[in-house]
Amino acid sequence: SQQGEEDPQALSIQEGENATMNCSYKTSINNLQWYRQNSGRGLVHLILIRSNEREKHSGRLRVTLDTSKKSSSLLITASRAADTASYFCATVGPSQAGGTSYGKLTFGQGTILTVHP
Amino acid sequence: EAQVTQNPRYLITVTGKKLTVTCSQNMNHEYMSWYRQDPGLGLRQIYYSMNVEVTDKGDVPEGYKVSRKEKRNFPLILESPSPNQTSLYFCASSLYQQGPEELFFGEGSRLTVL
Numbered sequence: 001s002q003q004g005e006e007d008p009q010a011l012s013i014q015e016g017e018n019a020t021m022n023c024s025y026k027t028s029i030n031n032l033q034w035y036r037q038n039s040g041r042g043l044v045h046l047i048l049i050r051s052n053e054r055e056k057h058s059g060r061l062r063v064t065l066d067t068s069k070k071s072s073s074l075l076i077t078a079s080r081a082a083d084t085a086s087y088f089c090a091t092v093g094p095s096q097a098g099g100t101s102y103g104k105l106t107f108g109q110g111t112i113l114t115v116h117p
Numbered sequence: 118e119a120q121v122t123q124n125p126r127y128l129i130t131v132t133g134k135k136l137t138v139t140c141s142q143n144m145n146h147e148y149m150s151w152y153r154q155d156p157g158l159g160l161r162q163i164y165y166s167m168n169v170e171v172t173d174k175g176d177v178p179e180g181y182k183v184s185r186k187e188k189r190n191f192p193l194i195l196e197s198p199s200p201n202q203t204s205l206y207f208c209a210s211s212l213y214q215q216g217p218e219e220l221f222f223g224e225g226s227r228l229t230v231l
Contacts (some may be wrong), residue, residue, distance in 0.1 A: 014206060017197035025129035035157050043160075053202065063145075092216040093175050104175060105150060109159035114222030 006089055006108035014116050019076040021111040023089030024069075029101035030092040032065055034074050037086045037110070046074075046087075081117045088108045119144045130198055131231050138193045138226050140208030146221070149191035153177065153204040154225075160207065162167050164222035166191055167213055198230040215226040 005024045013019055023032070031050045048067045049072065050058045056063045062075040076083055088110045095103040098109040121142045122130040123177065130136055148167035148193040150177075162175030180202055182194040191210075195202060205227050 006219070031218075033219070033221075040154075040205060040225065043209075045219040045221070048219055090160075090220075093169070096118045101167065103148070103165050103173055103213075105162055105165065105217055105220070106161040106176065107152070107162075109157070 005035045006111050007089075009109070009113060010114070012116065013079060015079060015081055017079055017115075019075045019079050019083070019085055019100045019113055019115070021089075021113070023072045023074070023091075023108050025091045025093075025106070026070060027087075027091075027093050028094050029067075032063075032072050032092070033090045034061075034063060034072075035088045037088065043088065044050075061073075061103060076113075077109060079113075080113045081115050086112050119221065121173055121210055121221050121223040122227045123206075125183065126224065126225060129182050129229045129231065132199055133197050136195050136198060136228075138195075138206060138208075138228070139191065140191045140210075140223060141189050142191075142210040142221070144210060144221065145188065146210035147188070148217040149185065149208065149210045150175070150217070150220075151183065151193045152179070152193070152200075152207045152209065154207060155204050163193065163206075165217075198228075200230050202228065203230045204228060 033048045034046040037039045037043045060077045065072045093104045095101045137194040152160045161177045164183040178217045207221045211220045213219045
């Protein structure tokens, strides 16, 4: 089964509220990334957190990583209607060939965020 | 402009007719990869390449082939397409530092196999 599992599957909030999405994974990772997608368009990178980092900020985004629990969360503060989109976590895991290289990238099924004006 | 370009963007084909979806990036990225996106299943990695002549299987490689002869190009080949390969396909590229970094995605190729 896929490594990245996200919850909730859907989230509906009002403008100005905070949105929190969670991601869990199963194996060791090199880094974990969050992406945004609007209606079948290409994904846009939001933030990357490495396995030796615990928290990272970028504008209104805050990402945490707990490697002991194999989980991450994305917090969007003071949400706007323009934040309406699907959000995906992606984990970078060991290559199929094994060894120490990391190349396999696994996406979660995503959280659909709707922000009402 | 930094970009990942996929072609074709839309394609309708018939079972068994070989097709190639091209992917090209102009950012000198080492890492390139292909994904398919299906409703309810999210994005699943098909193949990836960490550099020229280095490719590896993702989660769903069956029925697909890839090659990485040049750094900028990473075509996806469907030798004998079947209806279950109807999907939205994305190509992406990134720098590679012990693992892929920020991925840049193409706009997607919507494939229908009849």
